[in-house]
Amino acid sequence: MSEEAKLTSPNTTPSPFKNLTGAAIAATLATGLYAxxxxxxxxxxxAPLQTTNTLANRLSTLVRTILLALGTGITMIFAVIALGLVLLTIKQVFTAIFSKPDLSE
Incomplete structure (x- = not known):
């Protein structure tokens, strides 16, 4: 049997515990990145700029803006991932509670 056949099916859904573990990790990363x-x-x-050169001022402003935009963007990505995993867990729990049992067996 090849290695590809031993992999789990992509249709299997992760357990709510795995979802909450991933959400906790993502929320921790988001909080750290926010700080x-x-x-x-x-x-x-x-920190004031130490030059009077116009080009240097514009470049430093550009670099500062890019740094803050990347930091904020990555923080928001991890926060949205954490929120999505929590919502997925809630959906899975409600689906498991309110799903009708299959009586055809």
Missing amino acids: FTNMVANKLAT
């Missing part, structure tokens, strides 16, 4: 992005934003806001 880091907030710290970077405060440091960049309080």
Whole structure:
């Protein structure tokens, strides 16, 4: 039997425990990234630019904006993943509670 045949079926759904574990990991990462992005934003806001060159000012503003945008975007991605996994867990629990048993067997 080949290695491909031993893999689990893609139709299997993960258990609510695995969903909540993933949500906890994603929420922890989102919280850490939020704190880091907030710290970077405060440091960049309080640090004045040391040059009078217009091009250098524009480039430093661009770099600062890109850093904050990436940090915020990655934070929001992890937060949305955590929220989605919690909602998936709620859906799975309600489906398991309110599903009709199959009596055809």
